[in-house]
Amino acid sequence: MRKALQVLVVEDNAGDARLLQEMFSKEKPGSFQLTHLLRMSEALLHLEKGGVDIILLDMGLPDGHGLDTVRRVQAVAPGVPVIVLTGLDDEKLAAEAMKEGAQDYLIKGQIESRALPRALRHAIERHRMQSETDLIRTNQLQFKDNFLSHVSHELRSPLNAIYQFVTILLDKLVGDLNQEQHDYLDIVLRNVKQLQAMIEDLLEVTRGEGGKLTIELQNTSVDEAIVYAVNTLQGAAAAKGITLSTQIAGELPLVCADPTRVRQILIILLDNAIKFTPADGAVKVIARVLKEDPNQLLLQVSDTGRGIAEGMVEQIFERLFQASDPAQAGRQGLGLGLHICKELVTRQGGKIWAESAPGQGAVLSVTLPVFSMRNLLAPSMKTGGTAGPLMLLVAQIEAPAGWLSDAARAEHSQGARELLRRCLHSEQDVLLPKMGSSGAAELFFVVVAADSAGCESLTKRVRQQFDERELEQKAGLVLSTSCHSVETAQRNMGGPKGAPFEWVAAKFQTLVNEELSSRMTANAH
Amino acid sequence: MPTKKILLVDDDPDVRLAMHVRLKANGYETCFASDALSSVTEARKQQPDVIILDLGLPGGDGFLVIERLKRHPSLAVIPIIVVSARDVSGNKERAIKAGAKIYLQKPVDNNELLANIRQTLGEPEQPGDADITGNWKLFA
Numbered sequence: 001m002r003k004a005l006q007v008l009v010v011e012d013n014a015g016d017a018r019l020l021q022e023m024f025s026k027e028k029p030g031s032f033q034l035t036h037l038l039r040m041s042e043a044l045l046h047l048e049k050g051g052v053d054i055i056l057l058d059m060g061l062p063d064g065h066g067l068d069t070v071r072r073v074q075a076v077a078p079g080v081p082v083i084v085l086t087g088l089d090d091e092k093l094a095a096e097a098m099k100e101g102a103q104d105y106l107i108k109g110q111i112e113s114r115a116l117p118r119a120l121r122h123a124i125e126r127h128r129m130q131s132e133t134d135l136i137r138t139n140q141l142q143f144k145d146n147f148l149s150h151v152s153h154e155l156r157s158p159l160n161a162i163y164q165f166v167t168i169l170l171d172k173l174v175g176d177l178n179q180e181q182h183d184y185l186d187i188v189l190r191n192v193k194q195l196q197a198m199i200e201d202l203l204e205v206t207r208g209e210g211g212k213l214t215i216e217l218q219n220t221s222v223d224e225a226i227v228y229a230v231n232t233l234q235g236a237a238a239a240k241g242i243t244l245s246t247q248i249a250g251e252l253p254l255v256c257a258d259p260t261r262v263r264q265i266l267i268i269l270l271d272n273a274i275k276f277t278p279a280d281g282a283v284k285v286i287a288r289v290l291k292e293d294p295n296q297l298l299l300q301v302s303d304t305g306r307g308i309a310e311g312m313v314e315q316i317f318e319r320l321f322q323a324s325d326p327a328q329a330g331r332q333g334l335g336l337g338l339h340i341c342k343e344l345v346t347r348q349g350g351k352i353w354a355e356s357a358p359g360q361g362a363v364l365s366v367t368l369p370v371f372s373m374r375n376l377l378a379p380s381m382k383t384g385g386t387a388g389p390l391m392l393l394v395a396q397i398e399a400p401a402g403w404l405s406d407a408a409r410a411e412h413s414q415g416a417r418e419l420l421r422r423c424l425h426s427e428q429d430v431l432l433p434k435m436g437s438s439g440a441a442e443l444f445f446v447v448v449a450a451d452s453a454g455c456e457s458l459t460k461r462v463r464q465q466f467d468e469r470e471l472e473q474k475a476g477l478v479l480s481t482s483c484h485s486v487e488t489a490q491r492n493m494g495g496p497k498g499a500p501f502e503w504v505a506a507k508f509q510t511l512v513n514e515e516l517s518s519r520m521t522a523n524a525h
Numbered sequence: 526m527p528t529k530k531i532l533l534v535d536d537d538p539d540v541r542l543a544m545h546v547r548l549k550a551n552g553y554e555t556c557f558a559s560d561a562l563s564s565v566t567e568a569r570k571q572q573p574d575v576i577i578l579d580l581g582l583p584g585g586d587g588f589l590v591i592e593r594l595k596r597h598p599s600l601a602v603i604p605i606i607v608v609s610a611r612d613v614s615g616n617k618e619r620a621i622k623a624g625a626k627i628y629l630q631k632p633v634d635n636n637e638l639l640a641n642i643r644q645t646l647g648e649p650e651q652p653g654d655a656d657i658t659g660n661w662k663l664f665a
Contacts, residue, residue: 153610156610156631156632157537157540157610157631160540160631160632161537161539161540161543163632164539164540164543164544164547164635165539165543167635168543168546168547171550173546173547173550174546196632402650
């Protein structure tokens with residue numbers, strides 16, 4: 001015999017509740033077990049105990065109303081299907097409830113006693129199937145990501161062996177090569193690098209899905225990134241007879257982004273444009289401040305290729321997207337480039353989109369937020385503008401013996417940044433992003449919402465942390481700090497009353513710039 | 526100055542050979558081990574100046590090797606450079622805590638490896654050392 005279905009009725013109207021009870025009483029004994037409660041609070045307590053198969057929920061309770069009732073019930077008992085009970089004129093609300101996850105709705109006064117048990121059983125069945133589908137989908141995605149990650153890791157080792165021995169030959173470590181041998185090995189190396197890039201793309205995507213993609217925001221020059229990307233791809237463009245040019249509008253402001261990632265974005269976009277542009281075509285990089293929003297910098301890569309097929313301008317950013325006619329693109333790659341691009345741009349607070357008409361080339365546009373001291377300082381200004389004192393703490397770590405490698409430098413810099421972040425105890429202190437470095441020194445700037453005594457105690461904390469991690473003994477790093485008062489800024493506040501915020505931000509920017517340039521000259525000597 | 530000797534511990538013979546050729550071309554002598562147990566035996570026999578150690582090894586992983594090496598007073602002083610394909614997160618801290626000096630993630634750029642070996646041995650830097658970011662590494 002089937003177990004009785006445990007039905008929880010949450011309904012404060014005695015008449016409605018009695019009607020439902022009567023309907024259930026006509027069913028075969030033992031097929032339904034009814035629990036009737038009047039309030040949300042009681043229902044939630046009951047649900048916590050478990051054992052309920054389905055909930056009949058009134059959306060107008062003394063202690064719960066509307067969609068909120070559905071959300072609260074589902075929060076406590078996510079696995080139990082819900083049928084909402086509504087009045088005749090509330091069908092709209094019922095539809096909303098179904099969007100929230102309710103399985104069905106019944107209109108009070110129109111419930112047919114013979115249809116009720118069927119509605120309940122269907123709701124339970126539908127709910128079960130839905131949960132199963134969701135679970136399968138989650139598992140599939142997880143499996144795919146694990147699979148991709150595993151495969152790419154496994155592909156790396158043999159490929160690395162090929163790379164190692166090809167470079168051993170090319171570097172003539174085991175004897176001279178004739179020109180032809182050298183040329184052929186160069187082709188092998190080029191293809192190995194292509195494969196390596198594809199594998200890294202795959203890993204990047206699985207990292208992106210797992211939220212492991214690292215992005216270190218700092219004030220970044222887009223000009224430098226453009227020069228770098230254009231230099232990197234100039235050869236590839238020339239080989240296809242494509243002109244690669246840049247059009248940069250005046251002096252560009254710095255953006256708040258990760259320079260490595262900006263270069264990566266540009267390289268992907270240029271590589272793509274070159275791939276889809278025929279011989280004698282042109283690829284152009286355009287950079288300017290966005291007219292509609294001066295807080296955004298616009299980067300565009302345009303080409304004279306065959307354009308993007310109609311209706312595809314959104315799809316090209318999807319994972320594993322491939323152009324429909326691969327013959328024209330030559331070797332295509334995995335269809336991950338633009339997907340990675342989108343991930344990178346979005347994670348840095350920007351947007352990416354494509355515009356194209358078939359046969360007339362394509363324009364890929366990216367926006368990145370302009371670096372703004374004002375926006376960065378916003379947390380420090382929360383408490384009534386500039387009323388409280390603000391100090392600038394400058395911390396410098398230096399490797400007097402020189403940094404071992406770029407990687408070591410980046411790592412210690414990252415470590416120092418985390419160390420500083422841990423020392424800030426107030427939500428009002430702001431650790432500014434990396435503003436630049438010079439020679440053997442890495443500089444960090446903290447806007448401290450405190451007076452000089454507060455700044456001193458923060459300095460002490462930083463020093464303590466630094467000593468605890470024995471960075472001096474182990475890594476040979478030297479920490480030095482200094483505090484700068486912005487008091488003068490506040491005393492002079494009489495003048496620019498209208499925008500003290502802008503004024504303080506500008507003052508800090510000047511302080512930071514002065515500090516940077518003085519260290520730069522100090523380290524140059 | 527006598528030639529410095531480097532013990533290469535990796536279970537992949539191709540990796541060992543490639544490293545050997547590179548290191549020999551840069552004036553180093555090499556010796557090898559391919560599993561956890563023999564790496565300790567080999568270290569005792571050869572008394573290398575540096576040990577380059579992979580983490581995934583048959584017969585016990587690289588952490589075990591570090592632990593064993595640190596137990597012998599004569600071997601504990603030999604600097605260890607871990608070179609592993611495993612993710613930095615977690616593994617690096619663990620390796621350094623166990624006593625490794627440097628953690629590098631595979632694939633390692635040749636110049637970066639050489640720079641780290643030179644630094645570990647207290648040798649002067651070479652012109653190629655600083656230039657450690659090849660183009661393909663951009664995507665790493």
